[in-house]
Amino acid sequence: MAIILTGFILVPVAAALLCLPLKRRGWLFVATAAGLLSLAAYLYTIRPFNNLLVFQYHDVPLLVLDGLSHLVLTGVALAALLYALYSVDEERAIPYALYLLATAAGVILAGELVTLMLFSLLLLDACGHLAMAGGKKIGLGEGLSLGLAAGLLAGGLAAMMLISHATAIHLTIRTYPLLVKAMVLSGFTLLAGVLPFHRWLVKTSNPLIYAAVNTVGLYGIFRFAFNVFGLGRSGMLVLTVLGLSSLVYGGLVAFARRDLAYNNIAQTGVVLAAAGLASPLALMGALFHLLNLIVIKPLLVYAGDTADRASGPLLSSCLVIGWLANAAIPPFNGFWSLHYVLLALAQQKAWPSALLLIPGLVIILALSLKVLKEKVFSAEPGGAPPVRWPQGTVLVISAVLCLLIGLNTGAVVTYLINPAVIALTNGTGYARMIAGVLL
Amino acid sequence: MPLLAYIIIVPLIAAGLGLIFRRAAGALALAAAFFALVAGCLLMGGRQAWPAFSLLAYSLNSGAYLIAALITLLTVIYSLKYLTQLKRLGEYYAYLLLALAATAGALFTNEFLFLFLFWGLMGLALYLLIGTGGERAPAAAQKTLIILGGSDLLMALGAGLVWSLTGSMEFGGTALPVNTPLTLAAFLLLLTGAFAKAGVMPLHSWIPAAAEGAPTPVMALLPAALDKLVGVYLIARISLDIFMIQPGSLASLILLALGSFTIMAGVLGALLQHDLKKLLSFHAVSQVGYMVVGIGTGLPVGLAGALFHLFNNAIYKSALFFCAGSIEHRTGTTELKKLGGLAGKMPLTFAAALIAALAISGVPPLNGFVSKWLIYQGLIEVGQFDRFWLVWLTAAMLGSAFTLASFVKLLHAAFLGQWSENTAKAREVSWPMWFPPLFLAGLCVVFGLFAYQLPLRYFILPVFIRLVVPGVWDPGLATIMLFGGLLLGLLLYLLGNVRQTVTRPAFYGGEELPEETIKVTGDDFYDTVKRLAPLGLIFRVAERKVFDLYEQLKLALDSLADLASRIEGAIWRSF
Structure with a gap:
């Protein structure tokens, strides 16, 4: 059964190769992304609750699916489907998008360090290609950032293998020098686009890179901070500080420039700050917020992009729903995840964090309402045409998801979030779990 | 499903249908609001529960819901005539019903988690409703949701603290004493959200802003009625069910100080307004101060007064906003200096405005007097525990006097004096617009004359196990004495003055002044206050x-x- 996991990598690679000679590639991409999402959904029905699915090759756990990787994989597949539907006409970028999708799945599912290192480097390569395929030149800053991420991840992971004399992640769980931890986590922080490594993500205008790489980066931070390194209080404090500074700084710059990219940095900061609290409730809030961002971000990007050349009530409604979800207004999904984060703050009486988190959230609220005021409520009714259907479908799917997740919080938490929280709260017990499956 | 479920579901379904069938949105809203009113009446029979959303109905929240449903119904009737030109009419009615459903949820829920959902939905409905207004609406809507949303975040943190202290997200049964920094922090954080919604200073400024941008019926419904009902109801639940407010305690002192400040600052702000709707919006702020002061006493009589004032405020404040809307509808302005002489042209609107103005000013025998009287008694009683009691009492009584002064200005400027260019051709509005304020004005009289037999008996007093109201208040006797006094005054006036009245043209520097230049508008009655030193x-x-x-x-x-x-x-x- 575990061989099914290889599909997440092989299917997009095959699709990328298959679409090269095709002229109309868009729908192949849509079908591939929809297939991967269906596969991820199907796995929820067969993967035992809280249990692992491990694909072994010669006793080496090449690919591992647990609650956390399953959640992130589902999110990336969803983001890919939305991107595929929206960019159905952008023929040139599609092979690279599929390449990115395969490598992102590889990083998420990797059960051993060589695989992880390989897919991480390929993911960075795919990022560069996808960005350039959109007609954008990679500047020195972005190139250096991608190179730095590659260097940090490769160096850090190689050092881990040398120190532990093993490649399977569950066998590498032990105490490492601070430098090794810092290298690996900084590499993933760069991918996540967290302050101070945020600039390259700001300059990259491709929504799939936003969604997939940012999510993979956060996944890496979660996996290594909790399950591999088992960071202590000081380590978690660093995560909280990075998260809160991203939230406040990203929010302020986003407010000044009405820039969605900085809004994403701020929202990523919320996830990281909550994760740094490290309690089950805080992790639930962090992971729920991560899932919400996967839905909200595309809605904001695509609706904002569409607003430049179309108008109409559908677009206005989607913009309103997207920005209200971003502002954490009920009944939309963003509200509930932040609610859990605030409960966790109160539970742990983390007042310094609260003192920064709440103003940060108010800045995001102010930004969201300001954008709505300017783009929806005060906008002059123009004669732009209504939204075209594949793009309109993406907006509707995302908006409905914002509402449905908000209204079905219980189910989402039970089936998607809780298994991921359990995977993280197990900490370095992750090793025993994988070893148990391998036996 | 219990009735409580339908109370939430039916308006939501009607709202959804209204968005699809936009031409039938008004009729759907009317039917849903009427259903809500009937359901509210049925709820008055006793306690009901719907565990799905942890909803529980008892006398106080059922009474509040009944008032909310009544005002929503009247707002829909009023809007059918007032807002015929609004472009987004379907959305307007849908948001109105969303507000009603959310209000029901917020009033009846017994758990923080669901409270935040319904509470947030109310804020969203308010934001969207204000957004349906004119040019200034987007900025006003933005300001409103930033204040409400920001304070809700603090409230959520407070709820988290209560949960960490008690292990429960449910209201009631905890009665935490506010005697440690942690409980005080939780108390203040929870209050922040409720204060913002109710419009307590310094979180009040969204109400005057909304008055400038929102359609007038929206002001009559939300900031004047629903938001106050829910906001102050939550303050009462925080102070009664979640925490234990002892008279003379720090928590009590905070509430009394904020309440008194809100009364005075709100009413002084109102005195100087030149716009009818803005003046009313400052009174909407000021009146909340009375409720906060009543709750702050921590004594049953003060609490009963606060809760009764909550109901009364919704009634007369909505009536006054409806009257303002009618004036705007007929004259095209709400600027006081451009109004005047409308009493003869809009007699029904004038009657409603007069009664509501007297009620809000606490003139006996109207409802505002009874609730203020109970609050005053609470403040006097709290003197046993609080050495500042005289300050709070003075603020409350002075606030009442200033309220009357401010409404004298309003009534004179709008209804008395000479006609202006805008009012010369005005005429009475049609029945959907005069009926709602007149009905509410009638309710001011009924709730005043039969305060102990009706509202206090059915809505308020069942909440208190033991409540002794000191002193004697006989509304019948007071009414006879009041009207006797008025008649005597009229008689003396007729006997002494009427025949000696002479009319002479006005002169200035030897020149006769044209009549329109000597018009006393009433607009600048209290501008001299601005020149007082402090x-x-x-x-x-x-x-x-x-x-x-x-x-x-x-x-x-x-x-x-x-x-x-x-x-x-x-x-x-x-x-």
């Missing part, structure tokens, strides 16, 4: 929005955001 300075500072917390934070945010943006640019340019 008050003048405060008013000048207030005009620069120094006391508007939102504006100050906005300034700070703009500066910080600009700084962050410059830093970001500078760093990456050098890189």
Whole structure:
């Protein structure tokens, strides 16, 4: 059964190769992304609750699916489907998008360090290609950032293998020098686009890179901070500080420039700050917020992009729903995840964090309402045409998801979030779990 | 499903249908609001529960819901005529029903989690409803949701603290004493959200802003009625069910001080307004102060007064906003200096406005007097525990006097005096617009004359196990004495003055002045207050929005955001 996991990598690679000679590639991409999402959904029905699915090759756990990787994989597949539907006409970028999708799945599912290192480097390569395929030149800053991420991840992971004399992640769980931890986590922080490594993500205008790489980066931070390194209080404090500074700084710059990219940095900061609290409730809030961002971000990007050349009530409604979800207004999904984060703050009486988190959230609220005021409520009714259907479908799917997740919080938490929280709260017990499956 | 479920579901379904069948939106809203009113009446029979959303109905929240449903129904009737020209009519009615459903949920829920859902939905409905208004609406809507949303975040943190202290997300049964820094923090954080919704200073500034932008029926329904009902109801639940407020305690002192400040600042702000709707919006702020003061006493009589005042305020404040809307509808303006002489042209609107104005000013035998009287008694009783009691009592009584003064100005400027260019051709509005305020004015009289037999008996007193109201208040006797006094005054006037009245043209510098130049508008009645030494300075500072917390934070945010943006640019340019 575990061989099914290889599909997440092989299917997009095959699709990328298959679409090269095709002229109309868009729908192949849509079908591939929809297939991967269906596969991820199907796995929820067969993967035992809280249990692992491990694909072994010669006793080496090449690919591992647990609650956390399953959640992130589902999110990336969803983001890919939305991107595929929206960019159905952008023929040139599609092979690279599929390449990115395969490598992102590889990083998420990797059960051993060589695989992880390989897919991480390929993911960075795919990022560069996808960005350039959109007609954008990679500047020195972005190139250096991608190179730095590659260097940090490769160096850090190689050092881990040398120190532990093993490649399977569950066998590498032990105490490492601070430098090794810092290298690996900084590499993933760069991918996540967290302050101070945020600039390259700001300059990259491709929504799939936003969604997939940012999510993979956060996944890496979660996996290594909790399950591999088992960071202590000081380590978690660093995560909280990075998260809160991203939230406040990203929010302020986003407010000044009405820039969605900085809004994403701020929202990523919320996830990281909550994760740094490290309690089950805080992790639930962090992971729920991560899932919400996967839905909200595309809605904001695509609706904002569409607003430049179309108008109409559908677009206005989607913009309103997207920005209200971003502002954490009920009944939309963003509200509930932040609610859990605030409960966790109160539970742990983390007042310094609260003192920064709440103003940060108010800045995001102010930004969201300001954008709505300017783009929806005060906008002059123009004669732009209504939204075209594949793009309109993406907006509707995302908006409905914002509402449905908000209204079905219980189910989402039970089936998607809780298994991921359990995977993280197990900490370095992750090793025993994988070893148990391998036996 | 229990009735409580239908109370929430039916308006939501009607709202959804209204968005699809926009031409039938008004009729759907009317039917849903009527259903809500009937359901509210049925709920008065006893306690009901719907465990799905942890909803529980008892006398107090059922009474509040009944008033909310009544005012929603009247607002829909009023809007059918008033808002015929509104472009987004389908959305307007849908949001109105969303507000009603959310209000029901917020009033009946017994758990924080669901409270936040319904509470947030109310804020959303308010934001969207204000957004349906005119040119200034988007800015007003933005300000409203930023204040409400921001304070809700603090409230959520407070709820988290209560949960961490008690292990329960349910209201009731905890009665935490506010005697440690942690419980005080939880109490204040929870209050912040309720204060913002109710419009307690310094979180009030969204109400005057909304008055400038929102359609008038929206003001009559939400800031005047539903938001106050839910906001003050939550303050009462926080103070009664979640925490234990002892008279003379720090928590009590905080509430009394904030309440008194809100009364005085609100009413002084109202005195100086030149716009009818803005004047009323400042009174909407000021009246909340009475409720907060009543709750702050921590004594049953004060609490009963506060809760009764909550009901009364919704009734007369909505009536006054309806009257303002009718005036605007007929004259095209709400600027007081452009009004005058409408009493004869709009007699029914005038009657409603007069009764509501007297009620809000606490003139016996109307409902506002009874609730204020109970609050005063609470403040006198609290004197045993609180040495500042006289300060709070003075603020409350002075506030009442200033309220009357402010409404004398309003009534004179709008209804009495001479006609203006705008009012010369005005005429009475049609029945959907005069009926709602007149009905509510009638309710002011009924709730005043039969205060103990009706509202206090059915809505308020069942909440208190033991409540002894000191002193004697006989509304019948008071009414006879009041009207006797008025008749005597009229008689003396007729006997002494009427035949000696002479009319002469006015002169200035030897020239006869045209009649229109000597018109007394009433608009600048109290402008001299601005010249009083200490008050003048405060008013000048207030005009620069120094006391508007939102504006100050906005300034700070703009500066910080600009700084962050410059830093970001500078760093990456050098890189």
